Amino acid sequence: MALLGAINPLMTSGWAGGDAGWRLKDYVARGGYEMLRKVLTEKVSPDDVIATLKASVLRGRGGAGFPTGLKWSFMPKNFPGDKYVVCNSDEGEPGTFKDRDLMRFDPHSVIEGMIIAGYAMGAARGYNYIHGEIFDVYQRFEEALDEARAAGFLGSNILGSSFSYELFAHHGYGAYICGEETGLLESLEGKKGQPRFKPPFPASYGLYGKPTTINNTETFAAVPFILRMGGEAYLNMGKPNNGGTKLFSVSGHVNKPGNYEIPLGTPFAKLLEMAGGMRGGRKLKMVIPGGSSAPVIPGEMMMDLTMDYDAIAKAGSMLGSGAVIVMDETVCAVKALERLSYFYFEESCGQCTPCREGTGWMYRIVHRIENGEGRPDDLELLTSITPNIMGRTICALGDAAAMPVSGFIKHYRSEFEYHIENKRCLVPRDVQWAGSTFYTGPSC
Amino acid sequence: MGRQYLLYGAVMLEIEIDGQAAQVAEGSTVIEAAHQLGIYIPHFCYHKKLSIAANCRMCLVQVEKAPKPMPACATPVSPGMKIFTHSDMAIKAQKGVMEFLLINHPLDCPICDQGGECQLQDLAVGYGSSASRYQEEKRVVSNKDLGPLVSTDMTRCINCTRCVRFTQEIAGVMELGQAFRGEFAEIMPFVEKTVDSELSGNIIDLCPVGALTSKPFRFGARTWELSRRKSVSPHDGLGSNLIVQVLHNKVLRVLPLENEEINECWLSDKDRFSYEGLNSEQRLTKPMVKQDGKWIEADWAAALDYVSHALRDIAAKDGAESIGALLSPHATLEELYLAQKLLRGIGSENVDFRLRHSDFSADGKRAGTPWLGMKVAEVDKLDRVLLVGSFVRKDQPLLAQRLRKAVKRGARVSVLHASDDDLLFKPFAKAIAAPSQLPRLLAEVVKAAAESKGVAADAALSAIVPGESARKIAESLLEARQGAILLGNYAQQHPQAATLQALGHQLAEIAGIRLGFLGEAANSVGGYVAEALPKGQGLNAAQMLAQPRKAYVLLGTEPEMDTADGRAALAALEQAKTVVALTAFKSAAMLDYADVLLPIAPFAETSGTFVSTEGRVQSFYAVTKPQGDTRPGWKVLRVLGNLLEVAGFDYESSEQIRDEVLAGQDGFVSGLDNAASGVSLTLDVAASTFERVADVPLYFADALVRRAPSLQAARDAVAPTARLNAASLSSLGIAAGSLVRVRQGDASVQLLAELDGAVADGCVRIAAAHVDTVSLGAMFGSLSVERA
Numbered sequence A: 001m002a003l004l005g006a007i008n009p010l011m012t013s014g015w016a017g018g019d020a021g022w023r024l025k026d027y028v029a030r031g032g033y034e035m036l037r038k039v040l041t042e043k044v045s046p047d048d049v050i051a052t053l054k055a056s057v058l059r060g061r062g063g064a065g066f067p068t069g070l071k072w073s074f075m076p077k078n079f080p081g082d083k084y085v086v087c088n089s090d091e092g093e094p095g096t097f098k099d100r101d102l103m104r105f106d107p108h109s110v111i112e113g114m115i116i117a118g119y120a121m122g123a124a125r126g127y128n129y130i131h132g133e134i135f136d137v138y139q140r141f142e143e144a145l146d147e148a149r150a151a152g153f154l155g156s157n158i159l160g161s162s163f164s165y166e167l168f169a170h171h172g173y174g175a176y177i178c179g180e181e182t183g184l185l186e187s188l189e190g191k192k193g194q195p196r197f198k199p200p201f202p203a204s205y206g207l208y209g210k211p212t213t214i215n216n217t218e219t220f221a222a223v224p225f226i227l228r229m230g231g232e233a234y235l236n237m238g239k240p241n242n243g244g245t246k247l248f249s250v251s252g253h254v255n256k257p258g259n260y261e262i263p264l265g266t267p268f269a270k271l272l273e274m275a276g277g278m279r280g281g282r283k284l285k286m287v288i289p290g291g292s293s294a295p296v297i298p299g300e301m302m303m304d305l306t307m308d309y310d311a312i313a314k315a316g317s318m319l320g321s322g323a324v325i326v327m328d329e330t331v332c333a334v335k336a337l338e339r340l341s342y343f344y345f346e347e348s349c350g351q352c353t354p355c356r357e358g359t360g361w362m363y364r365i366v367h368r369i370e371n372g373e374g375r376p377d378d379l380e381l382l383t384s385i386t387p388n389i390m391g392r393t394i395c396a397l398g399d400a401a402a403m404p405v406s407g408f409i410k411h412y413r414s415e416f417e418y419h420i421e422n423k424r425c426l427v428p429r430d431v432q433w434a435g436s437t438f439y440t441g442p443s444c
Numbered sequence B: 001m002g003r004q005y006l007l008y009g010a011v012m013l014e015i016e017i018d019g020q021a022a023q024v025a026e027g028s029t030v031i032e033a034a035h036q037l038g039i040y041i042p043h044f045c046y047h048k049k050l051s052i053a054a055n056c057r058m059c060l061v062q063v064e065k066a067p068k069p070m071p072a073c074a075t076p077v078s079p080g081m082k083i084f085t086h087s088d089m090a091i092k093a094q095k096g097v098m099e100f101l102l103i104n105h106p107l108d109c110p111i112c113d114q115g116g117e118c119q120l121q122d123l124a125v126g127y128g129s130s131a132s133r134y135q136e137e138k139r140v141v142s143n144k145d146l147g148p149l150v151s152t153d154m155t156r157c158i159n160c161t162r163c164v165r166f167t168q169e170i171a172g173v174m175e176l177g178q179a180f181r182g183e184f185a186e187i188m189p190f191v192e193k194t195v196d197s198e199l200s201g202n203i204i205d206l207c208p209v210g211a212l213t214s215k216p217f218r219f220g221a222r223t224w225e226l227s228r229r230k231s232v233s234p235h236d237g238l239g240s241n242l243i244v245q246v247l248h249n250k251v252l253r254v255l256p257l258e259n260e261e262i263n264e265c266w267l268s269d270k271d272r273f274s275y276e277g278l279n280s281e282q283r284l285t286k287p288m289v290k291q292d293g294k295w296i297e298a299d300w301a302a303a304l305d306y307v308s309h310a311l312r313d314i315a316a317k318d319g320a321e322s323i324g325a326l327l328s329p330h331a332t333l334e335e336l337y338l339a340q341k342l343l344r345g346i347g348s349e350n351v352d353f354r355l356r357h358s359d360f361s362a363d364g365k366r367a368g369t370p371w372l373g374m375k376v377a378e379v380d381k382l383d384r385v386l387l388v389g390s391f392v393r394k395d396q397p398l399l400a401q402r403l404r405k406a407v408k409r410g411a412r413v414s415v416l417h418a419s420d421d422d423l424l425f426k427p428f429a430k431a432i433a434a435p436s437q438l439p440r441l442l443a444e445v446v447k448a449a450a451e452s453k454g455v456a457a458d459a460a461l462s463a464i465v466p467g468e469s470a471r472k473i474a475e476s477l478l479e480a481r482q483g484a485i486l487l488g489n490y491a492q493q494h495p496q497a498a499t500l501q502a503l504g505h506q507l508a509e510i511a512g513i514r515l516g517f518l519g520e521a522a523n524s525v526g527g528y529v530a531e532a533l534p535k536g537q538g539l540n541a542a543q544m545l546a547q548p549r550k551a552y553v554l555l556g557t558e559p560e561m562d563t564a565d566g567r568a569a570l571a572a573l574e575q576a577k578t579v580v581a582l583t584a585f586k587s588a589a590m591l592d593y594a595d596v597l598l599p600i601a602p603f604a605e606t607s608g609t610f611v612s613t614e615g616r617v618q619s620f621y622a623v624t625k626p627q628g629d630t631r632p633g634w635k636v637l638r639v640l641g642n643l644l645e646v647a648g649f650d651y652e653s654s655e656q657i658r659d660e661v662l663a664g665q666d667g668f669v670s671g672l673d674n675a676a677s678g679v680s681l682t683l684d685v686a687a688s689t690f691e692r693v694a695d696v697p698l699y700f701a702d703a704l705v706r707r708a709p710s711l712q713a714a715r716d717a718v719a720p721t722a723r724l725n726a727a728s729l730s731s732l733g734i735a736a737g738s739l740v741r742v743r744q745g746d747a748s749v750q751l752l753a754e755l756d757g758a759v760a761d762g763c764v765r766i767a768a769a770h771v772d773t774v775s776l777g778a779m780f781g782s783l784s785v786e787r788a
């Protein structure tokens, strides 16, 4: 189902037609490409576009929440040579599935956003790097590009202006690390997807060594809507420093898992209610509020939080990509962490020492705890390994691997201790089984 | 704050490391700044000659105001920066990284060849903890076959990617890569490929652990047991500086001695592994004399007595001019000098060290000694280059590396040659044609440059019409700020070498660039300095073979391999009455044609001097005692001089000889000049189908390297084939891989035909200096090919 619920929808406002409403004519009928037309025909200056974004306090939807207007202003203005705009649609973070639906149900909003970005930053070329395991969406995006080219929204002298812009889609092969912006650039260049160390940042040394700005799909999709309503109005939809609405991919033990668009600052309780509440009426145990890298937050704490960057950060976690993983009392914290740790162990690119060696080490310790082979000093060992990874690596995957470990141990230490002492789960096996229809078998 | 502008443009920043104030250039990294202050920051992946990877994370340091430790190798200095390399934060970070590095490391130091010279071992002592907290099974990584030179123990690899970056950035071809991800990441060559670069041995030095070690040296000894002695490579003209490691009077390993002005921190594989030849079974360790067709060992006195009598007899009977001396350009300056002095002392002018040359018409017309025309270190600063007749990648691997560096910096290097070999950089423009047409190609460039600049060209070029490539090359050279035309070994060996030199000189004058010769051998310049070439009526190397002598004195050479025409050399030596060979090695051919064999010391066993292609004087000592009854060549020549009663042979040391030759020239020799005047240009040589293109493969180039088993197992040492391009093959109706008969004059050999798209049209590339092709004859000339 296209969209399960929304409050003041913007980016999802065109999703009602589902798979039948994505074409150019549908988008135009909804007022699409009007902002591009306005910017080009009324000769709105690039600086004004960026100023509007700054005023909107649109924060990057890819995970780090960096202010988009500010990021765009880092692009060198009078650079002689190519500059690039890159859209990050790699969406590999477990729990996240919003960019997929954005491109599926309203690809032209992403395209329009990227064209305006090209105009604002003086780039003549854009790439959209799309996750390799959603090939049908990639194909649809290519079709949408064809439509946009045919309609003259892409190509030379767009809408009679002096602005020319080409946009290409590229599909990856399913490596999570290719979502890290510089890993993505390497992959786009045809190399092994391994992040680059920074500095230099992409704004000075990006794709093919040229100034490049990388934003998330949702970030670009928001741009036309912001221009339409104005920066202030967009900001006011959310809360101070957390402008606008955001998509949340709600998964886990809720009745209606799926994508929801709500203004930033909406209470989590409201989002949970929109998602149909807890499955089987069971008790909420914990929530990962922003994708697998975000530290877990206990249910009771979560029920008091609002869904915005600042509130979640204050609670010790991250709003991240907006993937809300809801877990009920049938979940064993150790088992959940084991699964997460396996993911990072599996996805480390292997380039830098702490992540290459540390992710496997952490996974093996959690694995043995989960499997009744934990040792008394394992928790101390784990908590001493994580700080050796955090902030010591080339890219943030190291942090992303370490943060869940410290988060889970911080909040569920007793469960880990129980495992180590009793060689089995605190959550009884039958309870775990009851919680998941996918559960494949006992592990303790 | 802290910014200061200097006159010459570099902005200097004031920073502080561990409380020490320093001024460092803007753009430096923290690790460079620290090195400048002599502060050591532990590191593995960082290497000053390689790009920054910042992957090992060993170099983490604390930077004031930064919330987390920063990698010193990848963090640029900023004004007022305060860096702490030993603070709690820094040490804790470094120890953390060390722990990660060791958890999957086998810790098999006792059986590791790197033991004692391992950066990981050294740092682990300082930063590791004694007990591992990692209780899981350790990772095991399968070993890789990288060829005969580099041995692998990949379980020890710490994935620093130095080796990968080296092959890509310095050697110029990505022969290694990191496959797989995460913990399963592995360094490996491409599927079914080995590492075949002529610079491959450097990855052994670069590998900070024992993952890549020397195959020939493997388990030879522990590094601390070896004594380290300085020496100079006896191979190409570069004069790479060596550290020779010796145990029990045996050379066990050769490493680079860093010299930024020559070899930097690199060595070619030839320089590094040729030492194996020192211990060849073919070493001659006792003087030997042939009596009634039988070889008998003799003592030195008897052998030398025999030689002096033989030479005296011939001089008396047939005249001294019936004696000729062929001297190796790899011999020491002292040997070359004494050899010519000896020959001249007994009345013969027939002496030459330019054994592979075939055109001597510049003799008497040269303004000075041919040389590189610049310092070696200037090669990578060139911005426009024309490379004429050069297999530089194989002939001077480290000069090729410098050219590659220049290209990376934006230089335009163009090529005129008979074969379009991959130089591992993209030439700006090239013209590839049969050897006979090389002078004309160069003349076209000269003409184009003259026309473009509006100056008169040499009248001899009136009929020359520059083609498109010639114009393109000329235009690029005219833009040069630091330009050069470089004549390679092949151009120097060419039958119109003098024409090429004269044209090169004209071009240099017109374009305001320099003319240089890439030194073929360790003493290609030294031979001139030692006057080891004929004057007046004396016969040069080619004439000595074409007009067979009654007696030959050979110094360090196997003429069948080392001359321009091995077949002629064999014939001349076989007909001679007496052949005296001063040599470190014996061979079947030599046992056949020689009459006396005098064992002289190879470079490792004698003191001596090489004058490199840039004119640099490099003297060295013996690193081991001579094997068996071997004597340093200079001593043998000295005694011969005494026995033949030549005046001025009272030397006590090789230094005395050197000082006599150099007469006060210090550091660099004088008299270097590549100009030639009055050479009559030969431009109208008709091309013939087919012409031979003969390279001297790098591992066949001299007697020592020919006997180094590991190099002989390398891909560069495969037996010669007849290489033709597709058009030539199809015009002959010959399939690649089939056996063909190649006829050159009245000689013929059977070879496998091989497709090689690089070979010029109408040419067959057949390597010289190999037993399989010696009987073909001259390196240049026409030949025919037919199905065998």
Ligand SMILES: Cc1cc2nc3c(=O)[nH]c(=O)nc-3n(C[C@H](O)[C@H](O)[C@H](O)COP(=O)(O)O)c2cc1C
Pocket: A059, A060, A061, A062, A063, A064, A065, A066, A068, A071, A088, A089, A090, A091, A092, A093, A176, A177, A178, A179, A180, A181, A182, A214, A215, A216, A217, A219, A395, A396, A397, A400
């Ligand atoms: C391991 C890793 C994976 C990432 N994956 C994604 C991704 O799939 N999509 C995305 O938009 N950003 C991802 N990011 C964040 C990007 O590096 C980058 O910050 C983002 O694309 C910037 O866009 P924004 O400013 O619009 O948020 C990832 C970061 C890391 C460290």
Ligand code: SF4
Pocket: A177, A194, A195, A347, A348, A349, A350, A351, A352, A353, A355, A356, A393, A394, A395, A396, A397, A398, A399
């Ligand atoms: S942190 Fe991990 S994923 Fe990122 S560069 Fe290092 S090894 Fe690769």
Ligand code: SF4
Pocket: B156, B157, B158, B159, B160, B161, B162, B163, B164, B187, B206, B207, B208, B209, B211, B212
């Ligand atoms: S083999 Fe050696 S040089 Fe190469 S990556 Fe491994 S440790 Fe580094």
Ligand code: FES
Pocket: B042, B043, B044, B045, B046, B053, B054, B055, B056, B057, B058, B059, B060, B071, B072, B073, B074
């Ligand atoms: S030396 Fe700096 S990260 Fe390796």
